[in-house]
Amino acid sequence: MTRFFTIALIAGTFGAPPALAQSADEAAETVANAAAVEAARDSMSVPPAVAVVPSNRDPRPTSSLRRLITVADYPIDAWQNDLEGSVNYQLHIDSEGRVSRCLITRSSGSSSLDQATCELITQRARFEPGLNELGEPVESKYRDDYKWRKRVSDLPDFSVRFSYLHTVEGISTQCEIEVLRGEMPDAxxxxIERDKERGRCPALNGRQGVPYRDENGVPIERQVSIVIDTTVTDPEE
Structure with missing residues (x-):
């Protein structure tokens, strides 16, 4: 009886491992599964962060604003009163690039010229709208100026005759200018004054050094006379 008790005690001390312990094959399978999960996680594609580049771009006119107003747009009352001057203005541009408002920041001294400037620019100007830091179109402001100056066509009624001697060397000399009617334009x-200093008539001589020739091809002198007659009238209906 005593001997049996000793054997049972030994068996209880060195018996089988607890039920929670894994075998070598089970442990290897667990490690393999963990590695597979980690590999799958690493293979997932994560999109990079999108960097936002600040813009804050000012509005840009699609054409020169100063060319949008012409001399023909001159207000009649300002013309009749010989009014001229520069107008400084500020435009409010909407998100579609249209002028929504025009303010005069410095007057020309003429309400007619100031008003005409804002009206014409508002009607005719177009812009690439300003952009915010996200590159989105926004309302913005734009400053510029326009100078009103009276100008008229300076081609009056006149008639003028140019005459000169074209030598056998093909050089125009002895230029004479006679005004037959009216007054020549200043230009x-x-x-004429510039060309007379060089001893020839203005832009009417042809190439210098090229003479006239007779029927046999011999260079000869020629007296040349040119008449310019300009008449300005109302158009025919």
Whole structure:
């Protein structure tokens, strides 16, 4: 009886491991499963963060604003009273690039010129709208100026005759200018003075050094006379 008790005690001490312990195969399978999960997690594609580049771009006119107003737009009352001057203005541009408001920041001294400036620019100007920091169109402001200056066509009724001697060397000399009617435009007067200093008539001589020739091809002198007659009238209906 005593001997049996000893054997049972030994068996209780060195018996089988607890039920929670894993076998070697089970432990290897657990490690393999964990590695597979980690590999799957690493293979997932994560989109990169999108960087937002600040814009804050000012509005841009699609064409020159100063060319949108012409001399023909001159207000009649300002023209009749010889009014001229520069107008400074500020435009409010909506998110679609249209002018929603125009303010005069410095007057020309003429309410007619100021008003005409804002009205014409508002009607005719178009913009690429301003952008915020996200690159989105927003309302914005734009400043510019316009100078009103009276100008008229300076081509009056006139008639003028140019005459000169074209030598056998093909050089125009002895230029004579006679006004037959009216008064020559200032631009033509200045051109004549410049060409007279060089000893030839204005832009009417052809190439210098090229003579006239007779029927046998021999260079000869020629007296040349040119008449310019300009008439300005109402158009025919």
């Amino acid at each position: 033509l007067k200045r051109q």
